[in-house]
Amino acid sequence: MAEPVGVSAPVGAPLVLGIETSCDETGVGIVRGDRLLANVIASSMDEHARYGGVVPEVAARAHLEALTPALDAALARAGIALPEVDAIAVTSGPGLAGALMVGVGAAKALAVALGKPLYAVNHLVGHVGADLLTSSDGDDGETGETGGPLELPAIALLVSGGHTSLLLVRSLTDDVELLGETVDDAAGEAFDKVARLLGLPYPGGPEIDRAAAGGDPAAIAFPRGLTAAKDQERHRYDFSFSGLKTAVARYVEAERDAGRPVPVADVAASFREAVVDVLTAKAIRACADHGIPRLLLGGGVVANARLRELATARATDAGVLLRIPPLALCTDNGAMIAAVAARLIAAGHAPSSLGVGADSTLPVTVVQA
C-alpha cells in the first residue's frame, strides 16, 4: 500500500537514490549522507558521435532504455534493497527537456511506489554537491578518502558540453548565486566544433587534447572572449566561445586556401589554451574579487588535462585552495543529485511537490524545485 508521499522522516544520515538524465548520461547514484555508495552511469555518447553532438531525441530514447538497468546496477553496487532508501532525488533542470522528463517520470513513480519523499534538484548545484562525496572503495580497491567537508563560501566553475557557469556558493541548500555563464556556446561544445573543423571525431575534448600534444599553445593568438576592458562591467564573469570558434575556422580555411597543411597540433594547442586561459582566469578573478580562496571545478570538461594543470598553477599562485572531485563525479551523475538531496533533507527542507515539472532553464538560484 502506498503511503502518502513525504511522511517518512529519515533520522541520521539519509540514504538517498538520485537520478540524473539532463543530457546524454543516464546516472543513478546512491549516497548515505555525504558517503558515496554507488555511482552508475550509462552514456549514449557513442550514439551521438556520428551527428557531431548530442541529439536530444536520441538521448531521451536512450535514457528510457537505460534507466531500469542502471537502477539495478546501482542497488547491487550499494548492496541495498530499494525499499531501504529514505528518499528519491532527481534532476529537474536545467538540461534537455525531453531527457529530463524521463528521469522525472521515473523518479516520481519510484517515490509513489515506495511511499518515499521526492527531492527535485538543480543539476548545476548537483555538480557542486559532487565535491561533498567521500568514498573509500574505489573500483580499483582502497584508494583512500576523497571529498570531505567543502568549506563555504566557495567559487565553483562548472564546465561541460551543456553548460559553462561560474557560481558563488554560500550554502549548498539555500544560497547559490550565478556570477556568470556562457553567452553562446558551452566550452565543451566549442571543443566539439573545433574538433570537427580539424577533422577530428566527437567528442572533441579528448581528441583536441590528443592533437594538442606537442603543439605550441602560443603558436596562434586566438581571441579570448569577453576579456576586453569594455566587457568587464557587464560580462566580468561571463564566457563566450563562438568568436573563438570562428577565429579557428578562419585560420584553418586560410591555411587550406593557401595550400598549406594545417598545423593541427598548434591549432589544437592554441585553441585549448585560449579556452582554459579564460576559464581559469575568470574563476581565479572571481575568487579574488569576493575574497574567497576556495575554487571548485565540476563538469565533464574537467577531464581536460590542460584545464586541471592551469587551474592548479593559477590557484597555487593566487593562494586559492582548488578542489577537483574524481572524474566519475565531475561528469553528469546521479550521486551528485542524491548528495544535494541528502543535504536538503539534513537541513530540514520539505520534499518537492509531486507536481513538480522538468524545467530546461531552471535557474541555479533554485536549488530545489
Next chain:
Amino acid sequence: MLLAIDTSAGTSVAMVDGDRTLAEAASADPRGHAEAIGVLIERVLRESGAVPDAVVAGMGPGPFTGLRVGIAAARAFAYARGIPVHGVCSHDGIAEGRTAPTLVVTDARRREVAWSVYRDGERVDGPHLASPEELPSVVEGYTALDRVDAVEVSAASLALVAARLLAAGRPTGPDQPLYLRAPDVTVPAGPKRVTG
C-alpha cells in the same frame, strides 16, 4: 489487479480489477505529462486502496516526449514493486469495446497521423503513419470502417485490453515504445566555411 498508465495523448492512470475500474484519474494537458504523472498515480492508488500485481503501459504511438514519461513511470513503478510491466499499443485502448470494423486515428505531429485498423476487436493493421490526405487511399482496402479520431486514451480501457489478453494466456506487447519514426536528425556535412 492492474495499474495502467498511458501518456500517448494526455496523462491517464487507472486501477482495474478484472473488468472493474476501481479508480481512474486523467489530465488532458498535452504537454503536462511530467507534472501530472506522479500526482495521478498517487491519487489512483489512494482512491482504489488497491495493491497492483502488474503495471500496464501504453506504448504509443504518440508524441515522443510525453509518451516516454508514462513508460518511464510504468517501468519504474513496476521495478520498485517487483511486479511485471505489460506494454500495450495505445490504439488498442481506443478501439476497446468496438466490434465493428474500426479505423483509429491519432495525431502524430509533423502533419502526419498514426492509424490502426481493427476487426472483431483485434488490431489487423497498424499502427502506421500517413499524411491525413493519403490516409483514405491507404486504408481503402478495408470496407465499412468506423473512423475514430481520438484525442485521448483511457488507461482503464488499456487495462481491459491487457486483462483480456492475460486471461486468455496471450502475450501483450510491444515492450518498446511505438515511435514509428526515427529520431529527426541528419548527419552533418562538413563544417560550413566562415570566410567567403
